[in-house]
Amino acid sequence: MYSTKLPYDYSLELNDLSDSFVTGKSVAVDTETMGLNYFRDRLCLVQLCTDTGNNFLVKFDDKNYQATRLKELMVNPNILKIFHYARFDMVMIKMYLGVIPHPVYCTKIASRLSRTYTDSHSLKALCYELLNVKLNKAQQSSNWSNNVLSAEQIKYAISDVMYLHKLKEKLDIILEENGRTELARSCFQFLKSRILLDITGWADEDIFSHSSRKDFT
Template identity: 30%
Template sequence: MIDFDKEITRDIIDQLPLKSFEGEIVVVSDPSFLDEVVNEISKSKVLGFDTETRPVFKKGEKRNISLLQLYDGNRAYLFRINKMGFAEQLKEILQNKDIIKAGAAVHDDIKGLRKLSSFNPQGFVDLQKVANQFHINGISVRKLAARILEIKISKRQQLSNWDNDILEASQIRYAATDAWICYLLYFELKKMQEELGKNSNITTNKNRFNTTSNEQ
């Protein structure tokens, strides 16, 4: 594992093996499939979580979340929010306190989703805050993957157009990789806590986000 006290540089990251998700990916843009998909996901106790938004290049311009990604340990699920809306079935997962949703800077994702529709998020784990317990320097997903998993992940597609009518294969792979990495990081950080004798149960933000949707 890379020394946490040492600054993580691009040169260090570039020396690591490049990895991306190679498993099954389910892209959902038709709400008629949601019940079946959500029923399968709801069997999971832990989900990797992330969202994607079309980038903004003009000052003051804002865009809504385009994609919601979940990884359940078997498959990556990409929900095209821009096409089918923030469906009630998805809210049920994000409001279920018994299903952990692990992501980085989850407050920003939740704030973006709440702009679409009000919901009461529970069971979220912010990996950046967990990493702070170990005084890890550099806590973006890419840097966390480098430090903790000792792999490099590409961020090349981050600023691509997530509102494309049809997502490119590279976009799909990128989005799935982010949710997959968050899932792996959750279990690795949990293991680190146990090894250091800290509380073995990573605290979830079950009540942190139970304010109304007009949160600033």
């Protein structure tokens, strides 16, 4: 379903991608949920932007998460999935779709490794500094379970993915300049293990630490 009310075209699908979805070597991905607790708050929306700039929104009801084509995309080894804060989105995709996306790239991790001169690594901060784009985050906490999404929600959802390819290009340059490209790749590869740790009880524990405070008592 295409809209002429927005400054860009998009396709809104129910419960899975349609046959019209085509991408090249990469696709930007984000999720919208009922909240930030992945054991409690369900997945409502997965938004995608292809490397050719086409936007797709997959809206889920509360019962149907079969999403065969979307799952196939998430695990296609030939298509890079670009996230911002991949850790959360990948957990939600694992919890509700049953797959862990791979291969992946996380602009937040790339920013933390490359932009060490700042503590601002949000998508809004990255878009403003690297692309001179001001994002409107007003709909971030809106109700994404609504049967009909508002134009403002759709604009917000698309804006969360439409700049990720350009951000990756900028961050790759900074990573290379600082000699941290391979370190970033290793972090991206570790995300699969990080997601499994999160959903099996080690979300808040640093298992790499030599000891915990309890060991000193």
